[in-house]
Amino acid sequence: MSLTVDVPGFGRLTLPWGVGISASDVISLAQSRLPGHWHGNKLLSSGQHQLGTNEIITQQTAVRGMVLANYSEISAEEACYIVHTAERGISLEQLQRLVRFVSVMADRWFETYGAHAGSRLRLSTFNLYHANHWIIKPATQGYHEQNGCSLVEVMSLDPRAQKPRWFVSHAWIDPRSMLRFWFDFFVFWQKRLAYGEPVSEFLACLEQHARVREMPGSTTYWVCAYANNQHRVEDDIMCNPRSTSFYRAMQMCEGVLLVLDSAGTPFQRIWCCFEQSIAIEHREDGWSRHRLLLDVGATDMQGKAHVLTDGLAGVETRMIGIVGLFRKSVRERPFPAALLA
Structure with missing residues (x-):
């Protein structure tokens, strides 16, 4: 046989x-x-x-x-070791490599939870819950003396190249959590076993953000699912949110990119609202030496990504006065504004 x-x-x-x-x-x-x-x-x-x-x-x-x-x-020859979770940014090029891998593997894997359990997955619906189950955990298992590591460490050669430039704030709705209030903090750190925008749409938002701000493929974004060691997430749980690795990561970044799903879920999540408040706090605090920009990204019904920027961006900054503002308004016009209502 x-x-x-x-x-x-x-x-x-x-x-x-x-x-x-x-x-x-x-x-x-x-x-x-x-x-x-x-x-x-x-x-x-x-x-x-x-x-x-x-x-x-x-x-x-x-x-x-x-x-x-x-x-x-998706792995480097050897996993590197990045001590501080806050310093584990993932580059746009690494995310592109990850999504290419998903495009090859998605329809060979299956849904493991809910009404569609047992159905074949697709790239168009492959979200972070699927990525955690089928990629992040198995790809990082057994590293660093069997404690596992973050996906960023598995994908990276040089720890110095992974320091984040932008912080990504986004939400994942956990269908398994019956006690939303009590699990909101726990779910944020522990497993991200949730449904949200597909990883391909998430990448599209970051790619558009980088294009608008004229940043290279080496630009790094701090994304908690890829920065945390999913085998030891409890190590990063703190009572004081300003002591957490995600808060420290924000302090290292130029700004926050808020990525919205089709339901605008981040506006209903405590942690996402906290992240947004930190960005606003830093811009309004006259004593703060670190002003965080706050950009917003989302995809429309056709899956095309659009970005609202905090001020002028890229080529707009090199235009004369009102011309740059007009160019910005034209660029932002297709943004699905209903998500902000």
Whole structure:
């Protein structure tokens, strides 16, 4: 009897199956038949189920078939170590690499929760809950003396290049939380197991933001899901929000980019409102030496990203007076203003 393993980028492999064969055996067999050096973690899955390294492959699983995810596609040769969570910004280029990986893998993975559990995922609906389950946790497991690490550390070569330039404030609605009030703080830090805008639309907002402000692909954004070690999120939980890593990250940044989903959820989330208030506080406090800009990004019904900027941006700053203001108003006109109502 044989088993089939779907390896994106290489096709389907037919491997021998025998009683007692484990997931690690299957991965080793697959690697021996494929070219290249696989330096990152690997994940073998069957349907909704992620197979543990030492898990025995049953005959039923062998018949159903499996998918092998190669996280070398998004991982550096060696994970770097960035001590402070606040310094783990993710670059636009790294986010683009991540979404390219999602575009290849999404329809090979499955929904694991809710009414659509068991249905095949798609790039257009692949959100941070899916990313945490299928990418962030498995790609970062076992690093740093088995404590795991952040996705930023797995993707990065040079810690110095990851210091954040912009802070991203965005919301994720957790369908599992029945006690919203008590879980609001906990959910923010712990798992982000929630539904929100697709990662592709999130990236589109950041790409448009960088274009408008004329920033390169190396520009780094602090995004909590990618900055936190999802295996040890409790390490970053603080009673005082001004002692948290996200607050310290904000102090390092030029500004805050508020990314809105189609429901404008960030305006209903305590932590997002706090982040916005910090940006406003810094602009209105005459004694503050660090004025934070506050930009807003969102996608329209067609999935096109638009950005409202705090003042003139990019080419507008080089135009004469009212011309720059007119150019800004034209650029911002298509923004889905209903989200701000």
